[in-house]
Amino acid sequence: MEIVELARTVRERDPARPSWIEAVTCYAGLQAVLMHRLAHALYRRRFKALARAVSHTNRFITGIEIHPGAKIGRRLFIDHGMGVVIGETAEIGDDVLIYHGVTLGGLSLANRAGPGGKRHPTIGDGVAIGAGAQVLGPIRIGDGARIGANAVVASEVPAGETVIGIPARPPHEHRILTGQSVGRAAPPSPGYGLLDQPCDPVGEEIATLRAEMAALRAELATLKRQAANQATSQAGVPAAE
Template identity: 55%
Template sequence: MLEDLRAYCRRDPALYGVRVAEVLLYPGLWALWGHRVAHLLYRVRVPFLPRFLSQVTRLLTGIEIHPGAVVGRRLFIDHGAGVVIGETARIGDDVTMYHQVTLGGRGWQRDAKGSRRHPAVGDRVTLGVGATVLGPVRIGDGAEIGAMALVVADVPAGARVRAPAAVIVPDSLPHNAGARK
């Protein structure tokens, strides 16, 4: 737990001076701690309770981590709202994850029961806001997945994946409204 606290304090620039105590209000930290307990119960095959605990944690934090997911050390979930981590996901050490990230499967019609259906994320990976990684893909160590990127294939170590930036359509600008007539 102390290691998790230190990781949050080191990686969040908003935590400094007296504000360091605010780390105890971070939903990502509580979701991580709830997951660690649920995962332990899941591994010893306690029925129902691990999933119940994960759903209570989701209700309180807005972050859903399936008890079967394997989470490495010092995971930093910044903001956290809308994060979903699936049952067979594997997350390495020192990963940074922003809000609305999904580590999910491709769907019941494509994923066989008992198979690895979710991503494996390496060490020191950054997953930007709204990044979606689907299926049994591997994200290599040190990779950066940009905001709103959709990843459905393996990403090599150190790679940067970016979604296309939004483009302003000139005809949609208010000062061109009369030109369209």
């Protein structure tokens, strides 16, 4: 019975360890998935207006908007859930974790494959998507991938990969782009609930800011040296090495 499977998933994956009654009655993500099953069944039988009515009621009750045409696998856990939006042609595999504020959306009004074509992402099995992340377009997120909080993903993510930031990239690429390769600070983590070890979001933000300041100071020092060398050369004095 799916309600039991979903409640077991909630109890296993939520650190709050709710009771069975709490999991069934107080978790909007569980309720949203169950209501979507009804909406999707009506949608497949071409009762589209009724399906949209059920979907609209689902959004009103849970704060989670799932188009009745979306395909959702087993044991989806939407934690907190408020503000989650899942588009019509989105496909979600089994054992996926989605936090609040996530959008599985499209990039344009036109279908790539014409009417009824694919516009929204396909999420593989065991994927975790952090709060506020935007996954956009007809792309695939590979099995076991992790998407950091507030990331914007518009290209394919390989299986098992972790991506963060805007645009979403693996953490080591962000270290290079922000000058963190000097080793002064660790890269930001994907976000709460996406790592096996505890993480400190505030500390990570401070570490990122320190790394950016160090890169800016190094760049400023270089510019000062260049200006001093130019001034001395114009004055006819040999430039300092």
